[in-house]
Amino acid sequence: MATELTTHQQAPDQARGHARIALLAYFLLGICFGITLTKSEVLSWFRIQEMFRFQSPRMYEIIASAVLVAAASAAFIKKIGLKTISGVPITIPPKTLGHGVRYAVGGTIFGLGWALTGACPGPLFALAGNGVTVIIVAIASALAGTWTYGWLRPKLPH
């Protein structure tokens, strides 16, 4: 009886501890990603222009090798049924296709912004960290864009 009581008390504490360590891990991984975006130069407006003008294979080589490594490791994780560090089974949920309109139209709108600003969301934050402070306005504007989508969502085709 006494031991049962202690395990009941310990379980939520342990879960909270796990959650805190995980948040720290996400923050550290974010730091690594910010460094990666900078050192790979994919956050540069110039590199994005070079990509859309098909004048260097660099961005395509980066994206293709990133997808290959991600695909191989995700397949491996699925195959061996790996669990997270806190023991939860790893699941990769499929995206629902629907009519596909949201992907085609939303994707095209995103692409217009990607070429105009020369940055997608990850690089926006990395650029702000790199001292391109005016990008804070672009982030605020992106928030306004996301909010506007939330507002118009019931009227938009998906």
Add this chain to the structure above:
Amino acid sequence: MDKLAVSMAAFVSGPWPWYVAGPVIGLFVPALLIVGDKLFGVSSSLRHMCSAVFPAKLDYFRYDWKRTGLWNLFFVAGILVGGFLASHWGNPPNIAISEPTRLALTKLGIHDFSGLAPRQIFAWSALLTLKGFVSVVVGGFLVGFGTAYAGGCTSGHAISGLADLQLPSLIAVLGFFAGGLIATFFILPLLF
């Protein structure tokens, strides 16, 4: 040993060759899965921020953002800090773009190729010029609107989604390029 020291120095000072940069980016997918079954993606942070600050009773923002999104906000805060750290070591950024790109951009009127983005456009003083406003404010808005509509950005669709062979992500990525090509070849020449 000397060779190792040289390559370590190159790794720290950057830029990384594509065969380092690409695989490292790809490794964030398994890393986030292993830490907490999270799908690598950045743009949902924008939704979580809206949900936290100004949900305005809209269905799209009515959910427990702390439970589903706190991890993503920590990840994004890390990206900002990572960018700051990386900018403080190694060589100052001087993007060695290809000669044809340099030529094309010079024709558009860009002359300063130092830094990560053209200084004549991405500066506070240029924000209220047409070029600056469209590049920063309009572009940013389209990024935020488009990524929410498409349900993901470059990380979520182009990396995570394509890696999982998801058809929706392939459609989204084709859209990214359609939009990017329109902006590059039709909008930028009018704007610059």
